[in-house]
Amino acid sequence: MTDLADVLVIGAGASGAVVAWALARAGRKVVILEQGDWIDPSTYPQHRADWERFRQTTFNRDPNVRKLPEDYPVDVTDSPIDPLMFNAVGGSTIHWTGHIPRFRPSDFRVKTLDGVADDWPLDYWELEPYYDANDAYIGVTGLNGDPSNPPRTPRTFVPPALDATGEAYVRGLEKLGWHWWPSDAALITRPHGTGRLGCNGCGPCDIGCPIGAMSSAHVTYVPDAIRHGATLITRARVRELVLDDRGLVAGAAYYDRDGHLQVQRARVTVLGANGIGTPRLLLNSKSARFPSGLANSSDQVGRNFMFHPVAVVRGVFEEHLNSHQGPVGALINSQEFYETDPARGALRGYQLQLVRDSQPVGAALGRGPGRRLPWGKGHHEAHRKEFSHGLTIVVMAEDLPESHNRVTLSTTNTDAHGIPAAKLTYTLSQNSRALLDHGIARATELLEASGAHTVTHDRLTRVAGWHLMGTTRMGTDPSNSVVDRWGRAHDVGNLFIVDGSIFVTSAPVNPTTTIQALARRTADWLVDHFEEVAG
Amino acid sequence: MNATGSRPDQPNGTVLTADELSLLRSVQDRLVPGDGQMPPAHATGAAIAVDTYLAERTELRAPILGVLRAISIATAVHDPAHAGFAHLDGDVQDEILHKVEASEPEWFDCLLVQTYTGYYTDPTVQAVIGVPSPLQPAGYASMMQPTFDERRLDRVRATARPWREA
Numbered sequence: 001m002t003d004l005a006d007v008l009v010i011g012a013g014a015s016g017a018v019v020a021w022a023l024a025r026a027g028r029k030v031v032i033l034e035q036g037d038w039i040d041p042s043t044y045p046q047h048r049a050d051w052e053r054f055r056q057t058t059f060n061r062d063p064n065v066r067k068l069p070e071d072y073p074v075d076v077t078d079s080p081i082d083p084l085m086f087n088a089v090g091g092s093t094i095h096w097t098g099h100i101p102r103f104r105p106s107d108f109r110v111k112t113l114d115g116v117a118d119d120w121p122l123d124y125w126e127l128e129p130y131y132d133a134n135d136a137y138i139g140v141t142g143l144n145g146d147p148s149n150p151p152r153t154p155r156t157f158v159p160p161a162l163d164a165t166g167e168a169y170v171r172g173l174e175k176l177g178w179h180w181w182p183s184d185a186a187l188i189t190r191p192h193g194t195g196r197l198g199c200n201g202c203g204p205c206d207i208g209c210p211i212g213a214m215s216s217a218h219v220t221y222v223p224d225a226i227r228h229g230a231t232l233i234t235r236a237r238v239r240e241l242v243l244d245d246r247g248l249v250a251g252a253a254y255y256d257r258d259g260h261l262q263v264q265r266a267r268v269t270v271l272g273a274n275g276i277g278t279p280r281l282l283l284n285s286k287s288a289r290f291p292s293g294l295a296n297s298s299d300q301v302g303r304n305f306m307f308h309p310v311a312v313v314r315g316v317f318e319e320h321l322n323s324h325q326g327p328v329g330a331l332i333n334s335q336e337f338y339e340t341d342p343a344r345g346a347l348r349g350y351q352l353q354l355v356r357d358s359q360p361v362g363a364a365l366g367r368g369p370g371r372r373l374p375w376g377k378g379h380h381e382a383h384r385k386e387f388s389h390g391l392t393i394v395v396m397a398e399d400l401p402e403s404h405n406r407v408t409l410s411t412t413n414t415d416a417h418g419i420p421a422a423k424l425t426y427t428l429s430q431n432s433r434a435l436l437d438h439g440i441a442r443a444t445e446l447l448e449a450s451g452a453h454t455v456t457h458d459r460l461t462r463v464a465g466w467h468l469m470g471t472t473r474m475g476t477d478p479s480n481s482v483v484d485r486w487g488r489a490h491d492v493g494n495l496f497i498v499d500g501s502i503f504v505t506s507a508p509v510n511p512t513t514t515i516q517a518l519a520r521r522t523a524d525w526l527v528d529h530f531e532e533v534a535g
Numbered sequence: 536m537n538a539t540g541s542r543p544d545q546p547n548g549t550v551l552t553a554d555e556l557s558l559l560r561s562v563q564d565r566l567v568p569g570d571g572q573m574p575p576a577h578a579t580g581a582a583i584a585v586d587t588y589l590a591e592r593t594e595l596r597a598p599i600l601g602v603l604r605a606i607s608i609a610t611a612v613h614d615p616a617h618a619g620f621a622h623l624d625g626d627v628q629d630e631i632l633h634k635v636e637a638s639e640p641e642w643f644d645c646l647l648v649q650t651y652t653g654y655y656t657d658p659t660v661q662a663v664i665g666v667p668s669p670l671q672p673a674g675y676a677s678m679m680q681p682t683f684d685e686r687r688l689d690r691v692r693a694t695a696r697p698w699r700e701a
Contacts, residue, residue, distance in 0.1 A: 049668045106698065113699065201679045324666070325678055
């Protein structure tokens with residue numbers, strides 16, 4: 001049994017790190033349990049010539065492929081999309097493109113505006129100052145002034161000039177008269193903060209940034225939390241949350257790096273373990289008082305799981321675009337089809353994330369069997385025509401919450417510590433399918449307008465489950481939601497959730513900046529109300 | 536050869552025997568032959584790389600050892616004199632590989648993936664293509680100058696649909 005902490009944070013990723021930093025800064029005794037470890041910057045693959053091979057192994061974004069000791073398996077036999085995540089200090093902000101568009105005001109009023117899903121119990125304007133504060137703190141490259149989004153504070157850094165890749169996209173966008181804007185990118189182009197270098201455009205941000213240019217949690221909030229006195233315990237695999245006699249969370253039972261079971265006690269517990277890890281932990285925390293899992297009197301824990309279903313559309317050009325150079329995912333964003341348009345045959349919308357293209361191995365491999373470049377005499381000619389000649393558009397649809405899309409506990413798989421693994425059951429809705437189909441057609445139109453001679457697409461990209469949302473949703477009614485507007489569990493007054501699990505709806509944009517803004521808001525509230533809620 | 540992947544490693548810590556490595560080099564030369572400045576696979580570290588992957592990733596052993604065995608068997612059928620794959624005419628080698636690709640598509644695909652990976656992560660190949668090897672610390676720093684010309688957005692500012700108030 002360890003000393004009593006004021007605040008126990010589970011997960012040192014995008015959201016948990018924010019709360020740990022804020023509460024430690026406010027003078028609270030904070031302990032963070034993280035099942036992964038620090039990634040030594042010198043071990044990132046980009047320091048090696050053979051870096052691309054690590055995409056297939058230890059730096060793969062899929063835990064079922066990576067199979068590191070700190071990972072847990074996810075049963076995906078009933079899902080057409082594989083969930084992606086990384087378990088380390090910094091969490092999935094290590095495997096990140098750093099593309100951080102915000103939600104729009106309409107995303108918080110989905111029911112009111114479009115008659116589907118639910119409204120959030122807060123609005124954009126309540127969250128806006130937290131978006132701004134988060135951006136200023138982590139360092140963002142971008143431009144304010146986008147007429148399709150509310151005004152925002154000046155970005156930390158101005159984006160680079162359009163390169164050949166950007167020019168090719170803009171050629172098509174201007175021809176079609178569509179919306180586009182340089183992406184808000186969670187990266188810095190000049191040194192910023194402690195020990196962080198400006199981006200040098202090496203390319204594969206999605207396997208981690210070895211120079212700290214990406215504004216990931218392990219180079220921003222986590223070290224600052226520690227500087228403010230937080231204790232970070234790595235390789236700590238939480239088995240379950242434990243309760244006191246009052247039914248409040250007394251702390252967490254976890255396996256330490258030597259496999260010994262420990263208990264960390266705390267007055268308040270905060271979960272930031274992502275949209276699969278958080279419901280898994282709650283469902284694994286059964287007790288006589290909570291026989292179907294902690295905070296689950298509504299039977300909503302694990303339900304309403306949302307991805308952002310993705311279709312990838314790729315164009316090949318005669319011209320050499322240098323499209324392997326530069327931050328892979330944060331270039332240009334088109335929100336032309338963001339808001340609901342009934343003419344599309346679907347409600348809500350999608351974004352077109354205009355990204356860079358493959359590296360040499362990736363170009364040779366294509367996207368999956370059947371897409372490999374041909375072997376033999378024609379191979380090099382094919383590679384010359386593909387490598388650095390491609391543009392890739394990610395069609396990212398808003399997914400709507402559906403009760404049957406859910407995370408449950410596996411009855412057959414466990415992690416390395418014998419804890420039941422997560423099972424994902426997910427069906428792509430007709431609405432999401434229609435959005436993707438519309439998006440594929442529009443992305444094809446854009447690439448052709450940009451000059452592509454060949455355009456191909458995946459109707460649904462399997463290895464694209466980056467965003468895990470909705471499984472402990474926020475709401476005012478305890479009978480159909482898990483947490484209140486502050487992320488506080490309806491059933492357990494000293495338990496908070498701050499990751500993507502609490503999303504009511506998903507919007508059609510990458511969620512991390514919204515996750516961090518919500519976490520900052522919860523942390524502020526917790527600082528002010530700590531003694532009211534602490535056990 | 537046992538294609539189950541359960542075979543013990545070679546004494547030097549690698550997985551492939553000398554004969555298998557030799558066969559792999561010959562096969563890889565058909566998969567990725569030389570072309571202009573691009574070296575043939577045997578002139579790179581592609582075969583050694585695959586052997587390294589086999590040592591690190593046991594799940595690759597069954598398909599890679601299996602496909603090499605399938606190629607050996609197909610070669611013996613084609614070549615009763617048992618001269619071996621390396622001594623066959625290139626067109627015959629390709630014919631054998633196409634047959635194995637058709638009969639064992641998953642194993643062959645695995646071989647192709649690992650061969651391409653080994654080939655394109657070889658520094659000599661990267662030098663010809665013109666990518667930094669490794670990517671860090673140089674990257675492509677010159678492209679990251681903060682010089683975006685905001686006038687490029689004038690049309691968007693004038694025509695974009697505004698966000699919905701809510």
